[in-house]
Amino acid sequence: MLDTLNTMLVDALGPAGPLIAVAGLAALMLLLAVPMVMNAKPDPLDKLKETGRKRLEAETRAVLREKRRNEKLNKYAQFLEPQDAKELSAIRTRLLQAGYRSKDSVQVYYFAQVVLGLGLLALGTAYYFGAVDSPDASIKQKLIYIIGPGAVGYMAPKYWVTRRVAERQDEIQRGFPDALDMMLVCVEAGQSMDQSIVRVAAEMRASYPALADEFQIIANEMKAGKDKAAVLSDMSDRCGVQDISSFVTVLNQAATFGTSIADALRVYAGEMRDKRVMRAEEAANKLPTKMTLVTMMLTVPPLLIILVGPSAVGIANMGNIGQ
Structure with a gap:
C-alpha cells in the first residue's frame, strides 16, 4: 500500500514527491490547528486568577491615591477640621448621613467651603471693580457684589450636604x-x-x-x-x-x-x-391645598377677562361716542 502510494507520488511530483506530500500535509494540519487554538475557550481558573489580579491592582491603585490625597490634606488638617470634638463628631455624622464615608470627608468639606468662599469672593471683587464700580455706589451695593458671592460659595457645600441628606x-x-x-x-x-x-x-x-x-x-x-x-x-x-x-x-x-x-x-x-x-394618604390630602393657589392664579384672571372685558369695552365705546 505504501509502495503504491510512493510510486504514485514519484510519478506525479517527481523524485521529491513524498517529501512534498508530507510537507503539504503538515502545513494543512498547522492551518487547521491555528484557528482551533485561537477559538479555544480560556481556562476558567486562569480567568479567575486574572480577574483577581486586576481587582487587586485596581484596589492597590485606589489605596495609593487615597493615601497621597490624605497626606496632602493632613498637612492642613488643623485648618480644615474643627478643633471642638463635639462639632467634629456632628459634621462627620452629617456627612455619613449624606453618604460620604471616606476618611477625609470632613477635610474635603471644609476645604470646599474655603476654596469656594474665597474664589467667589475674588470673582465678585474683580467684577465689581471691573464693571460696576462708580462714585455713586452705596455700601449695600458693594456688599451685594463683593461679599454676596463669597457668602454663597461658603454656604454652597452646606446646602449640598443638607439636600443630599434629605434625598438619601x-x-x-x-x-x-x-x-x-x-x-x-x-x-x-x-x-x-x-x-x-x-x-x-x-x-x-x-x-x-x-x-x-x-x-x-x-x-x-x-x-x-x-x-x-x-x-x-x-x-x-x-x-x-x-x-x-x-x-x-x-x-x-x-x-x-x-x-x-x-x-x-x-x-x-x-x-x-x-x-x-x-x-401616601397624607401627601394626597395636601395636594388640594397646594393646588389652590395655582388654580386661582390660572383661573381667576381669565374669568375676570371674560366677565369684565365686555363691560370695559362697552364703557370705552360709550366714552368715544360722547366725545
Missing part, C-alpha cells in the same frame, strides 16, 4: 418597608439574620442603592466580628431615619429578651406598611 433619607424611608418584607420572607424560609441581610442588600441594589449600601455595611461589619448591637446602632446613626432607629430597637430587644426575630419582624413590617399607606 427619603430614599431609605421609601424602600425600608420593602426591605423588611423581603427580610421577613428570608427569615421565615430558614435563613439566619446575617444571611437575610446579605440577600436583602443584593436584591435592593437596583431600586434603592442607598439602603442596599447600609445593609451591605452591616453584613461586612458582622463578618468582621463586630458586635451586632453596635453594628445596628451605627446603622441608625448613619441613616438618621426614625424608622431605622425603631427597627434597631426592635431587633435589640428581641435579642435581649430571647423572643422570635421572625415574630418581631412580622409585626414591625406590618406597621411599616400601614405607615407607608398613611404617608
